[in-house]
Amino acid sequence: MxxxxxxxxxxxxxxxxxxxxxxxxxxxxxxxxxxxxxxxxxxxxxxxxxxxxxxxxxxxxxxxxxxxxxxxxxxxxxxxxxxxxxxxxxxxxxxxxxxxxxxxxxxxxxALAPARRLTELLVALGAALRERKRVDGVLAFDDLIAEARALLADHPAVGARCARELRAILVDEFQDTDAVQAEVIERLASPGVPLFVVGDEKQSIYGFRGADVTVFRRAWERLGGALPLGRNFRSQPAILDFVNGLAAGTMRVPATSPDPGRWTVFDPEQRLVADRSAEATRPGVSLVTFAREHARRSLSAAEARELEARVLAGVITALHERREHPVRFGDIAVLFRALDQVKAYEYALRRSAIPHYVVKGRGFFQCQEVRDVASLLATIADARDGVALAAVLRSPFFAIDDATLARLAWPAGAARPALTRRFGSDESFADLGDAGPRLVAIRDLLRRLRALRSRATIAELITDALAATDFEAVCLTQFQGPQKVANVRKLIELARGAERRRFFTLRDFVALVHDLGEREPREPEAQLVGEQDDVVRLMTIHQAKGLEFPVVVLVDLGRRLERDNDTAVIDEELGVLVAPVAGAGLHPQSQAQLEAYRVRAWDRTRAEHARLLYVACTRARDELVLLEGKGNNRYLQSGEGDRYVWCHQVWHLLGREPLAAFVAGDAGETVLPVPDGGEVRVTAAARYLERPTTEPVGAPAPVEAPATDVERGFVARVLAFAPPPPSEVVTSPTALADFRRCPRQFWYRHVIALPERGTGGLRATLLGTAAHGVLEAVDLGTTGDADIDGELAARPETLVLRSGELARLASDLRAAAAGIGAEIGAGLEILGREVPFVLPLPRHQPRVFLQGRIDVLARRGGRLLVRDYKYAQPSHAAVVAHADQLAAYRLAIAPDAAGELVFLRGGPAVRALPPLDVEGQVEALVDAGVALGAAMASGEPSAFPKRPPSAVVCARLGCGYVRRCWKPADH
Ligand code: SF4
Incomplete structure (x- = not known):
């Protein structure tokens, strides 16, 4: 403000x-x-x-x-x-x-008045959001960085403690660092921890998330002593010649730049030099030009994209099938600036039977089968949702035809629609003839699912509905059936993930899927092939950062840069800037500071755009193929137009005149030199099309064809997939004890991580973590109250604990330290703290390994002693509950070791455990581990049954899932 x-x-x-x-x-x-x-x-x-x-x-x-x-x-x-x-x-x-x-x-x-009001609104929203996150105990990704910075800035003791554990800091890809991240690194690096950063300013492409080349330059200046790395071990010389030539032309500050410091200037002294020798028999760089197609007739953006997609399929087929040096599909990466139009390319590859994988694509929530399942869940969540009910009745779940649906929804003579009312009553649908019994069965199924919703997870509801309706079998009979089935299964996994969040209900999930369907977030369809299979990978240039591929195809070079015309922005220095409006808000007006901001933003975008092209081209190892897409032929002829479009920059490098001469002729291919070394093979797009390009490019006709072996393979893979039984089970003693107590509890707690009611929640965990951290850090033999207080102050958990909790915790820890100090004085010898162990149980299939850490390993009177701290009050039930965990610790150290639980709350209380029944314990642990392995391999909730016989027994065990497992009448 x-x-x-x-x-x-x-x-x-x-x-x-x-x-x-x-x-x-x-x-x-x-x-x-x-x-x-x-x-x-x-x-x-x-x-x-x-x-x-x-x-x-x-x-x-x-x-x-x-x-x-x-x-x-x-x-x-x-x-x-x-x-x-x-x-x-x-x-x-x-x-x-x-x-x-x-x-x-x-x-x-x-605009100052509306900007002020918007600022006030944003400040209030920020405060509300911060409070909400604090109450829910969650952090967003940005918070992780911002809170780390604040923690180090406001609590030097935490920084000093972290620095003690570091000998040096090495940061890779430093050019992608933003100012806050850089501050975190600097605070950790000082004092006395050397900092070494690796980066290349020419590859700084994360401006949209705050990365800043000036941060990189400042670090460079501060650190001094740069070691230039000019030798390139990745690409063959022909590619590097092209990249050097291109960078010399694109990485230079325009005379009109308002902010030259954001531009990276290509230094001829730092030309990339190939470590590899030239591969004379293979082309290095190819440009596929579409200029003839665009000269012949004006294509809309959609037509041009469809044309490019078909050419892309042709290029990949040609690479894969050529006689010399054929390329595996898995060696090809297709790079995009953004994946918003990737569907057109996917469609073309699918039609050409080219296996491919879209890395984090889009479109999942718009798929019909996903919408159908969302409609089913919506009608289960709310029986009055008539639109969802109509949608699910029409879907492959129930396949009610339109005529029946119309009669059902609006019976003859009725004054208003009656769909939800009829489904809410017990009528027999006699007026609908043969469809009547089917509708009764559908209504009964929906009622059963609604009755289940408060006890079952969302994933269980979907699975139940799929089984009852054969939905997946119906999907498999349709075009792209395996894909649909895979998408439904992906939705089930998303539901499982969503339910791991606290307070996430069926209604929340329905609203979330609906919202995501509207917004089209970056969520790809389920993949029928894995990224590691022999498939062409489609990804953005940002996703390809840090990777390399034998062959890179860079598409859509003609895509224009979009200007940012937002009417409200936040400027780093000036704060909120808005455009004033006139005419009842319909006409944004010009605004000096906003215009200046846009000029600066546009300049930064273009500077980063030059670096993005550099990054894309340097991903290629052996071959780089450039697909022009839709360039501006006027630029090719006269140089008029936007010189920042990538394909115009490539034309400029190769010379517009020779290229225009090639386009005007009818040769299929030519080779043009790159100034200062290298050459580019130029081919006409028509060469890669199956059809003559004079044909108008229309929508492809639908194809009906029997399933191919590949498709059958997909179906089998999706439907019959059964993970191999594990040869090993690795788990913790605590988790295995949970499984022994109740497999269903293990499923909720450790597999889908559902929050539990009434178990102390986050605060109990924080208290326990802080208590363990302090007792691990202090010298138990000599520690005083000041040491305890100092270590406690350095614990990050204490920042969110209340003052009363902190005071009690400090007092309990002082008492515990004093008690242990007295024991040491009386002969207790501490051998280790937080001692890691792995306990291999006797050979069995699968082999079971238990791993964990022992709070204290000590010796008393010549006998080994294993201790575990609990920040809780002592009770018989707690001793019984933790005895199995201690048994595993004792088996790991020595079967005759003594075991003790030390309860810290309200002053230390030591509870000694009885001698170990070694044989019985080992047998029980092996049996439980083998059963756990089998259940995990199945992955189905049904493999984790409820064990206690009643809700009363479960409540006595202190389980927080009683309401989920049992009907209210059973409690
Ligand atoms: S309530 Fe009972 S059956 Fe359900 S998870 Fe807990 S212990 Fe198992």
């Missing part, structure tokens, strides 16, 4: 200056103008406009809409009097919008 206040005088002064200038110019223009009728009209109207200019020059922006209207009137009068040229830079129309210094400075002043 301070920004807006600080900007008000600046805005007023700038507006005054602009208004005075335009008034002076008009006065002199009117004095010199011939006395035509329009000039006479303007002269007559001029005094009120001059007064208006004086008024707004004084900073009078009380009625922005009115003022804008008067500026528009003035502009029209100037146009009629042919005097626009006099003030063109100050006030003129640019399309429908008033632009020029006066309009923009006026807009700047008028």
């Amino acid at each position: 301070e920004h807006q206040e600080a900007l008000a005088p600046v805005a007023t002064a700038a507006l005054r200056e602009a208004a005075e200038r335009i008034a002076a110019r008009l006065r002199s223009a009117l004095g010199a103008a011939r006395d035509t009728p329009t000039v006479a009209r303007l002269r007559a109207a001029w005094p009120p406009y001059e007064a208006m200019l004086e008024e707004i020059g004084r900073g009078g922006a009380a009625a922005p809409v009115l003022e804008t209207g008067r500026l528009e009137d003035l502009c029209r009068l100037l146009g009629a009097a042919r005097l626009t040229g006099t003030v063109r830079d100050d006030l003129a129309y640019d399309g429908p919008r008033l632009r020029g210094v006066l309009a923009e400075e006026y807009g700047f002043l008028a």
Whole structure:
């Protein structure tokens, strides 16, 4: 908010200056103008406009809409009097919008009030969001960095503790670091921890998430002593020649740049030098040009994309099938700037039977089968949701035809729709003839699922519905059936993941899927092939960062950069900037600071765009293929147009004239040299099309064909997939003890991580973690209260604990340390703390390994002693519950070791455990481990049955899932 206040005088002064200038110019223009009728009209109207200019020059922006209207009137009068040229830079129309210094400075002043209101709203939203996250105990990704920075800045003891554990810091890809991350690193690195960073400014491409080349340069200057790495061990020389030539042309600061520091300048001294020798028999770089197609006829953006997709399929087929050096599908990566149009390319590859994998694509929530399952869940969640009910009745779940649905929803003679009412009653649907019994069965199934919803997980509900309706079998009979089935199974996994969050209900999931269906987030369809299979990978350039591929195909080179025309932005220095609006909010007006922001943003975008092309090209090891997509043929002919479009930059490098000559001819291929070394093979796109390109490019006709072996293989793979039985089970003693107590509890707690009611929750975990951390850090033999308090203050958990909890914890820990100190004085010998162990149980199939850490390993009177701390009150039930865990620890150390539980809350209370029944314990652990392995291999919830016989027994065990497992009547 301070920004807006600080900007008000600046805005007023700038507006005054602009208004005075335009008034002076008009006065002199009117004095010199011939006395035509329009000039006479303007002269007559001029005094009120001059007064208006004086008024707004004084900073009078009380009625922005009115003022804008008067500026528009003035502009029209100037146009009629042919005097626009006099003030063109100050006030003129640019399309429908008033632009020029006066309009923009006026807009700047008028926008301060709405900007202030928006700032207040954002501040309130931020505070509410922070509070909500605090209450829910969650952190967003950004919070992880911001909170780490705040922790290190506000609590030097934490920083010092972290620094003690570090000998040096090495940061790779430092050019992708933002200012906050850099501060975290700097705070950890000082004092006394050397910092070494690796990075390449030319590869800084994460501006959208805050990465900043100036951060990299500052680190460089601060650290000094750079070691240049000019030798490239990845790409063959032909590719590096091309990349060097391209970078020399694209990485230079434009004369008009408002912020030259954001640009990376190519240093000829740092040309990439190949470590590999030239591979004379293989082409290095190819450009597939579409200029002939675009010269022949004007293609829409969608047609051009479909054409490029077909050519891409042809290029990949040619690479794969060529006689010399054929390329495996798995060695090809297709790189995109963004995956928003990837469906067109996927479709073309599918039609050409090219196996492919989209890395984190989109479109999952728009798939019909996903929407069908979402409709089913919506009608289970809310029986009054008529739209969801109609959708699910029509879907492959129940396949009710439209005529029946219409009669069902609106019976003859009824005054209003009756779908949900009829499904809510017990009627027999007798008026619907043969469909009646089916509808009764559907209604019964929906009722059964609704009755189950408070006890079953969402995944269980879906699975149950799929089994009852044969939905997946129906999907398999349809086009892309295996894909549909895989998508449904992916949705089940997403439901499992969603339920791991606290307070996440069926209604929340329905709303989430619906919302994601509207927004089309980055969520790909389920993959029928894995990324590691022999498949072509489709991914963004950002996803390819840090990777390399034998062959890279870079598509859509002709794509134009999108300007950022947002009407509200947050500037790093000026805060919130908004465009004022006129005409009931329908017409955004020009605004000086926003225009300046857009110019800066556009400049940064172009600077990063140059680096993005560099990153894309340097992913290729042996071959780089460039697909032009839709360039601007006018640029090829005359150089007119946007010189920042990638394909224009490639044309520029190769020379527009020779390229235009190739396009004008009918040769299928030519080779053009790259200045300063290297060459590029240029081929015509038509070479890769199965059909003559003179045909209009229309929508592809649907194809009906019997299933191929490949498709059958997919079906078998999806349906019959059974993971191999594990040869090993590795788990912790605590988890195995849970499984022994109740497999269903293990499933909830350790597999799908459902939150539990009434078990102390997050605060208990924090207290326990802090207590263990302090007792691990202090010297138990000599520690004093100050040491305990110091270690406690350095624990991050203490930042969120309440003062009363902290005081009790400190007092308990002091008492515990004093007690242990006394025991040490009496002969207790501490051998180790937080001792890691792995306990291999006797050979069996699968082999069971238990792993964990022992709080304290000690010796007393010549006998080994295993201890475990619990930040809890002592109780018989707690001793019984933890005895199995201690048994595993004792078996790991020595079967005759003593075992003790130390309860810390309210002062230390030691509970010794009885001698170990070694044989019985080993047998029980092996049996439980083998059963756990079998259950995990199945992966089905049914493999984790409930064990205690009743809700009463479960409640006595202190389980937090009683409400989930048992009906209320059983409690
Ligand atoms: S409530 Fe009972 S059956 Fe359900 S998970 Fe807990 S212990 Fe197992």
